[in-house]
Amino acid sequence: xxxxxxxxxxxxxxxxxxxxxxxxxxxxxxxxxxxxxxxxxxxxxxxxxxxxxxxxxxxxxxxxxxxxxxxxxxxxxxxxxxxxxxxxxxxxxxxxxxxxxxxxxxxxxxxxxxxxxxxxxx
Numbered sequence: 001x002x003x004x005x006x007x008x009x010x011x012x013x014x015x016x017x018x019x020x021x022x023x024x025x026x027x028x029x030x031x032x033x034x035x036x037x038x039x040x041x042x043x044x045x046x047x048x049x050x051x052x053x054x055x056x057x058x059x060x061x062x063x064x065x066x067x068x069x070x071x072x073x074x075x076x077x078x079x080x081x082x083x084x085x086x087x088x089x090x091x092x093x094x095x096x097x098x099x100x101x102x103x104x105x106x107x108x109x110x111x112x113x114x115x116x117x118x119x120x121x122x
Contacts, residue, residue, distance in 0.1 A: 004071035
């Protein structure tokens with residue numbers, strides 16, 4: 001998705017065997033909140049770099065893949081709508097909002113919400 005190059009790269013890295021490389025894509029004042037629902041329960045991962053590390057450590061590496069459906073970039077912010085898939089099948093919808101630094105190459109703020117309760121495809 002060329003309209004959201006940073007988030008496109010972010011999720012490609014997250015889907016790789018070395019998702020920790022996203023740590024090179026954040027600023028020193030980075031803050032995040034990831035609200036992660038499995039349908040029956042939800043967890044929030046939040047904080048700074050250390051919060052992202054906690055999130056990365058609990059992930060199933062290379063099991064879920066992210067598929068971006070739509071996106072936009074405006075005033076230094078990228079927004080995407082997508083879905084995660086397991087073995088090619090739908091698992092959940094997500095949206096992500098990333099505030100970029102002045103260079104447009106690093107993420108300052110990241111908000112991601114994920115749920116299997118709403119599907120935008122089919």
